[in-house]
Amino acid sequence: MTIENNQAMNVPPAPTKRRELPIPAWKKKALESDESAVPAGLDYDDEEITKVRDRISGLRLAESKETGPKFVIGSATEASSEHPERNEDAFEIFGDRGILATADGMGGAPAGDFASHEAVSQLQIDKIDGALSSAKTVKEIKTAELIKSVFGSSKDATLAKKNVETAISAMLLRMNDEVEKLGQTEVVRKKIEDHLMERPEGFDPNDSNHKRTMSRLMRSIGSTVSLMKTWRNEKGENMMTVGNIGDSRIYRLRHGALERLTRDDSQVQILLEEGLIANDQDLQQEIDKSKILEIVGREKNPRTELLSLAQKMTQKPGKKITIAGIRHTVLQAAGLKSILKQELGSDFKPFVHTYDMEDGDAFVAVTDGISDNLTDEEIRSIIATHFENPQMIAEELKLAAIKRSLEDEKENARAKPDDMTAVAAVFLGE
Numbered sequence: 001m002t003i004e005n006n007q008a009m010n011v012p013p014a015p016t017k018r019r020e021l022p023i024p025a026w027k028k029k030a031l032e033s034d035e036s037a038v039p040a041g042l043d044y045d046d047e048e049i050t051k052v053r054d055r056i057s058g059l060r061l062a063e064s065k066e067t068g069p070k071f072v073i074g075s076a077t078e079a080s081s082e083h084p085e086r087n088e089d090a091f092e093i094f095g096d097r098g099i100l101a102t103a104d105g106m107g108g109a110p111a112g113d114f115a116s117h118e119a120v121s122q123l124q125i126d127k128i129d130g131a132l133s134s135a136k137t138v139k140e141i142k143t144a145e146l147i148k149s150v151f152g153s154s155k156d157a158t159l160a161k162k163n164v165e166t167a168i169s170a171m172l173l174r175m176n177d178e179v180e181k182l183g184q185t186e187v188v189r190k191k192i193e194d195h196l197m198e199r200p201e202g203f204d205p206n207d208s209n210h211k212r213t214m215s216r217l218m219r220s221i222g223s224t225v226s227l228m229k230t231w232r233n234e235k236g237e238n239m240m241t242v243g244n245i246g247d248s249r250i251y252r253l254r255h256g257a258l259e260r261l262t263r264d265d266s267q268v269q270i271l272l273e274e275g276l277i278a279n280d281q282d283l284q285q286e287i288d289k290s291k292i293l294e295i296v297g298r299e300k301n302p303r304t305e306l307l308s309l310a311q312k313m314t315q316k317p318g319k320k321i322t323i324a325g326i327r328h329t330v331l332q333a334a335g336l337k338s339i340l341k342q343e344l345g346s347d348f349k350p351f352v353h354t355y356d357m358e359d360g361d362a363f364v365a366v367t368d369g370i371s372d373n374l375t376d377e378e379i380r381s382i383i384a385t386h387f388e389n390p391q392m393i394a395e396e397l398k399l400a401a402i403k404r405s406l407e408d409e410k411e412n413a414r415a416k417p418d419d420m421t422a423v424a425a426v427f428l429g430e
Contacts, residue, residue: 070427070428070429071095071098071155071425071426071427071428072390072425072426072428073093073095073100073390073423073424073425074389074390074391074392074393074394074395074423074424074425075091075093075391075394075421075422075423075424076391076394076395076397076398076420076421076422077089077091077398077419077420077421077422078398078402078419078420078421079419080369080405080417080418080419080420081402081405081406081417082417083110086110086113087113087419088104088105088106088110088112088113088115088116088419089102089103089104089105089116089367089369089419089420089421090102090103090105090113090116090117090119090120090223090421091103091120091365091421091423092120092121092123092124093423094123095155096154096155097151097152097153097154097155097229098154098155098156098228098229098230098231098240099123099151099227099228099229099230100227100228100250100363100365100423100425101120101123101225101226101227101228101365101423102120102225102226102227102248102365102366102367102421102422102423103115103116103117103119103120103223103224103225103226103248103334103367104116104223104224104246104247104248104367104368104369104419104421105117105221105222105223106221106222106223106224106330106333107217107220107221107222109191109192109195109196109217109221110191110195111183111188111191111192111221112221112223114182114187114188114191114221115179115182115183115221115222115223115334115335116223118175118178118179118182118223119175119178119179119223119225119334119335120175120225120227122171122174122175122178123151123171123227125152128144128147128148128151128152129148131144131147131174132144132145132147132148143170146163146166146167146170147167147170147171147174149163149167150163150164150167150168150229150231151167151171151229153231155230155231156230156231156232156238157231157232158231158232158233158234158236159231159232159233160233160234161233161239161241161354164229164231164239164241164354165241165243165352165353165354167229168227168229168241168242168243168350168352169243169350169352171227171243172225172227172243172244172245172334172350173337173348173350175223175225175245175334175335176245176334176335176336176337176348177337179221179222179223179334179335180219180335180337180338182221182335183218183219183220183221183335184218188218188221189214189218192214192217192218193205193214195217196210196213196214196217219338219339220336220339221335222246222333222334222335222336223246223333223334223335224244224245224246224247224248224265224330224333224334224367224368225243225244225245225246225248225333225334226242226243226244226246226248226249226250226262226365227242227243227244227365228240228241228242228243228250228261228363228365229241230357230427237356238356238357238427238429239354239355239356239357240354240355240356240357240363241352241353241354241355242261242262242351242352242353242354242355243262243350243351243352244262244263244265244350244351245265245332245333245334245348245350245351246264246265246330246332246333246334247264247265247266247330247368247371248262248365248366248367248368249261249262249264249365249366249368249371250262250363250364250365250366251363251364251365251366251376251379251380251383252355252361252362252363252364253361253362253363253364253380253383253384253387254358254360254361254362255360256380256384257380258376258377258379258380258383260376261353261355261363262351262353263351264280265330265331265332265333265351266327266329266330266331267305267306267309267326267329267331268280268323268326268327270303270305270306270331271287271292271306271323274295274303276288276291276292276295277323280323280327281375281376281377282323283322283323283324283327283413283414284322284323284324284413285322285323286320286321286322287320287321287322287323288319288320289313289318289319289320289321290319292306292309292310292313292321293310293313296310304344304345304346305331305346307344308329308344309326309329324413327372328372328416331346332346332348332349332350357427357429358427358429359427359428359429360426360427360428360429361426361427362383362387362390362393362424362425362426362427363424363425363426363427364379364383364393364394364397364422364423364424364425365422365423366379366397366421366422366423367418367419367420367421367422368418369401369405369416369418369419369420369421370397370398370401370420370421370422372414372416372418373400373401373402373404373405373414373415373416373418373420374397374400374401374404374414375414378400379397382396382397382400383397383424387426390424390425390426391424393422393424394422394423394424397420397422397424398420398421398422401420402420405417405418405420
């Protein structure tokens, strides 16, 4: 049983009186379809400590006199205690264009920081302009023009939903392509070589096995990415579209209720969608291995994403596994499109979805250093407590996650040293 320690983190305990919010028709349809399910939200709390409407006025005092929708934004990041000299997380904030993004680098060598920074840097206007100027084919030019028309526009520009969603998918694909190129550069090769030299057997560039290892590591550098872009529809309504690849998340707190706006590319998410687990918060809940093998091998809509998990399970004793043992596995990432296609036959499929925005909504983008160490309820409580100060939201999420990460994993299954990054924004409407 997972031991949660709210008091140790100095966050308000979970409210006791709760009622379930009705599922909107659009979400119910998505949940019932064969497509990727839209993540579910937490229950609404009748006695929520956050009185959003009454607290917006204080936020407005801190805002500039800019026109259009306004954001108050804060951010915090810190490298893992296991490698304090290298933070493999990255983030970008472009408030005037309504863009927030976080990324978490990964791979079998310490070059994740290269990957995450390369990925989110594609949102910089000079990179957007550069991609357009270097586009050659008609398809490349059209894509680059679409990306610029969306990501180069202000936060209140009038745009078409289809164009925004297509541009976000294209941007995530561009991030993948640039990270793949990065993995072949001399600077990354040198970093991997230095890493391999630290092994007992060292590294011999003439050894065929060592060369294969080098090639594999250079191709496996990747990064999760989650991003959001705000815009207006033809009715003048403020909208936001999110996109993600991997397991970095974006949450929204509305009137005290927390909702995930992104979908994890993870084995746990597949088990959740298939109904094999009730939730992804209790890490000690057990899953019957035979049920996993059944959905992997079924004739209709087999979940081949779990094939590697099924292969590993057959090598381990016992009839059950727990979420804690598989929660770190990511099924997609920017930079891994080619290798995943070659080795697993899987396609690059970012999650993209559009949501409305209400005056007083709070958005938080986090890497898994935050969401792995803290429960959704703990994240909700921190956002609600520090609603007036997004910078404090980001700082407190980071500090709470760091404190949890230093606990004994035997005492708390959530404890995991990692890089911690949070970006928080509160939307103030007009």
